[in-house]
Amino acid sequence: MMKLKSPPVNSLSLELLTEFAISLEKLENNRACRGVIITSSVPKIFSSGLDITEMCGKSMEHYTEFWRAVQEIWLRVYSSSMVTVAAVNGSSPAGGCLIALSCDYRIMAENPKFSIGLNEAQLGIVAPFWFKDTFVNVVGHRIAERSLQLGSLHSAPEAHKLGLVDELVPEEKLMEKAAAVMAQWLALPDHARQLTKTMMRKPVVDRLVAHREEDIKNFVTFISKESIQKSLRMYMEMLKKRKS
Numbered sequence: 440m441m442k443l444k445s446p447p448v449n450s451l452s453l454e455l456l457t458e459f460a461i462s463l464e465k466l467e468n469n470r471a472c473r474g475v476i477i478t479s480s481v482p483k484i485f486s487s488g489l490d491i492t493e494m495c496g497k498s499m500e501h502y503t504e505f506w507r508a509v510q511e512i513w514l515r516v517y518s519s520s521m522v523t524v525a526a527v528n529g530s531s532p533a534g535g536c537l538i539a540l541s542c543d544y545r546i547m548a549e550n551p552k553f554s555i556g557l558n559e560a561q562l563g564i565v566a567p568f569w570f571k572d573t574f575v576n577v578v579g580h581r582i583a584e585r586s587l588q589l590g591s592l593h594s595a596p597e598a599h600k601l602g603l604v605d606e607l608v609p610e611e612k613l614m615e616k617a618a619a620v621m622a623q624w625l626a627l628p629d630h631a632r633q634l635t636k637t638m639m640r641k642p643v644v645d646r647l648v649a650h651r652e653e654d655i656k657n658f659v660t661f662i663s664k665e666s667i668q669k670s671l672r673m674y675m676e677m678l679k680k681r682k683s
C-alpha cells in the first residue's frame with residue numbers, strides 16, 4: 440500500500456512527486472510485489488492536485504523540472520506492470536484525479552462532500568492531452584469533453600454514475616474493499632493481465648513519450664504567461680479567502 444502523506448492537502452509538490460516516483464520504482468523492481476493500493480493518510484483529502492505554488496512565480500528551469508516530474512509520475516502509474524487500485528478516501532481535484540484515473544480500478548468513499556474531477560478550466564489552465572486521453576479512456580469522449588470544458592468537480596455519487604470511479608463504499612469499508620479487489624485482480628496470471636494492460640494503454644503512453652520535450656516546452660511557455668500567472672494567483676487567493 441502507498442499512502443500519500445503531505446498535510447494539509449497532499450498537494451503534489453516537486454518533493455512529493457519525486458518521493459512518489461522513487462517509491463513506485465522500488466515496488467516495480469520488487470518481483471514479490473504484484474500490486475499496490477494508492478490512498479491517502481490525510482483525512483478527507485486524497486490529493487488536492489498539483490501544488491499550485493510550484494507553478495507560480497518560479498523560474499523557467501523550475502517549471503521544466505516540475506513538469507518533468509509530473510510526466511514521470513503519470514508514466515509510472517499509467518504504465519505500471521503492477522495492479523494499481525486507487526482507494527479514494529477524500530477529495531481529489533485535478534492532478535489528484537489524474538493519479539486515480541491512471542490506476543486500474545478506483546474505489547471511492549461514499550461521502551457526497553468528497554469531489555473528484557479535472558477542474559483545470561476553473562483555474563484558467565488547460566489539461567494537457569495526456570490528462571485528457573487518460574480521462575477519455577475511463578469515461579468516454581462525451582462525458583470527458585463536457586466535464587473538461589466545464590472544469591467540473593463531481594461529487595462521489597455523480598462520479599460513480601459517470602464511471603469516473605468504479606465503486607462507492609462506506610468510508611469504513613474502503614480499505615477492506617480495496618484489498619478484496621486487489622485479491623480478485625491478482626488471481627489472474629500476471630503476464631496475461633500485463634500484456635492486456637500494455638495493449639490498452641500503449642498508444643496513450645507512446646504519445647507522451649514521443650512528445651515529452653515538446654510537452655514540457657508547451658507547459659513552460661503557457662505557465663510563464665503573465666495572464667496565467669495572474670489566474671493562478673487569483674485562484675490561490677480565492678482558496679485562502681474561502682477559508683477565512
Ligand SMILES: CCCCCC/C=C\CC(=O)SCCNC(=O)CCNC(=O)[C@H](O)C(C)(C)COP(=O)(O)OP(=O)(O)OC[C@H]1O[C@@H](n2cnc3c(N)ncnc32)[C@H](O)[C@@H]1OP(=O)(O)O
Binds near residue numbers: 532534564
Ligand atoms: C499546458 C499547461 C498545462 C497546465 C496543466 C496543469 C495541470 C494540473 C492542474 C492541477 O492539478 S492544479 C491544482 C488544482 N487543485 C485544485 O483546484 C484544488 C484546490 N484546493 C481545494 O479545493 C481545497 O484546498 C481542498 C483540496 C478541497 C481541501 O479543502 P480544505 O478546506 O480541507 O483545505 P483548504 O483550507 O482549502 O487548503 C489548506 C491549505 O492548502 C492550500 N492548498 C490547497 N490546494 C492546494 C494546491 N493544489 N496547491 C497548493 N496549495 C494548496 C490552501 O491554499 C490552504 O493554504 P493556507 O491558506 O493554509 O496557507
